[in-house]
Amino acid sequence: MRRQGAIGFFAALLLGAGSLAPPAAAERLVTSVSTHRVLITSNFTGVELVLFGAIDEAPAGVQIGAYDVVVSVRGPARSFVTRHKQRVLGLWVNADSREFDKVPSYLAVMSNKPIAEIGPTELLRRYRIGLVYNVLPLTANDVAEAPPEDSFRAAFLRVKTNEGAYTADSKGVTFLTPRFFRAAVPIPGTAQTGDYQVETLLIAKGAMLAQQQTAIEVVKTGFEAVVAQEAKSHRFFYGLGVALLALTTGLIATLLFRYD
């Protein structure tokens, strides 16, 4: 991810020097998330964090609408296999498949307006803005070439969106004043534990002005943490424990029903 960021930065430098005029003011972005640590307890069903952001050193007299903000939350990277079913001898069976390596297990993209209106495709692709450009094997070539219309990638996004693992909200960022905004950051109940990267991008008229990165840690706590830990570190005794639990439960029910 760091390397892709470097490629993007390098490309931005090239592009800034060449075609687009650099923005006049040097805006700075300051963000803060309501919590950096989400604790999973036995009644955890998800939580909504709030991110506040301020735009420093903005020129005087800016109005709401002068800036665009995109907040992307990326869950721990995982590898997935997408399988395509085809009809063989009247039966629907898995035929071809495609692997997606190290893509976010969770992805939420919040913006103040639809992603397509924020900037040109090159910008979206370079900074991985929006769902589509996050699930892309980004190579140096991809910065120059348009992504091929790929049915596997479209299907992957569709399935993940239906599962609720990937969401896009074009009204997720609200400007409270021209220089101050708020974004809702949803962490669902199905969230995997690990580090969630929260990236805030400040864009104006299709040009990148500033970026901010922060992280949220999702961890299990209390009983949930103990169970998850034991299942990993003492596999045999954990299994034995569950087996004994089954016997005990069976015995208790039997004794309760013994009145006849």
Next chain:
Amino acid sequence: MPIYLPIAELPVNIFLILGLGLAIGFISGMFGIGGGFLMTPLLILLGIPPAVAVASVPSHMAAASFSGAYSYGRKRLLDMGLGLVLLSGAMLGTASGVWFFALLRRAGQLDLFIALAYIILLSVVGALTTAESVRAIARAWRGTPPILRRPGTHAWFHGLPLKLRFRQSRIYVSAIPIMMIGFVAGFIGAVMGVGGGFLLVPALIYLMRVPTTVAVGTSLFLTLVTMLVATVLHAVENRTVDAMLALVLMTGGVFGAQFGARAGLAIRAEQLRLLLGLIIIAVGVRVAADLVNPPAELFSVVSKEIWE
């Protein structure tokens, strides 16, 4: 009321899971089957990762079959000798099944094989059970005496050595065909991720001529032991046994099994067999429909890590 599952890493409705455990436990106690072939697909349908569902269901089956086996045992409807001979075959079958499972997974067509195996087995076993019980019910209707036990007839396996007398089952046969039945049940169970009880009960009734109630009681005992072993094996091998999911499922399961065992003893044996046959056929038809009908979504996404 939601409850967070620490290994599956998602919240579920506790009453939904409890109810599921109760319903499957009832069927389990009534027919002497583990109910895995019903429970595992239902949990996956609820969004639980397949690896967690397959690994956590055995502990529910162990708990449900314990209380069922105990009930049958107290009524002297559990043939321990028969159970132990079956068990020795089932252990060998399970080991071979685990090996075959790995072989299929490498070939990449595990899903298709499991679905086809389900359809063939469920429809054959379901059709045989249903047809036989319908004939038995028709005979009872006409008033002709049942001819379930035919002392004069001898199948090929009656000539085999190692003959043993199983008193509670009222049979005198060689240990070899019984071990073979255990082997097949264990093998199929390991490959398809089910207990194998739905094969065992009809095999004991129709091939070995064990009385229905003793077949059910003995099958429950076998399910108990194999599922306890499976729980430990899954915990060690796959690390996907969810203790919280297991606890909620088994709490529902043990009570369901108690009511199920009572219901099973209360209704007539041939009606019990007809019901079991119809349930097996219904599941088979469901699996077949999924394979034949065009799916709503042609693509599926699975996490690589959870299977590795």
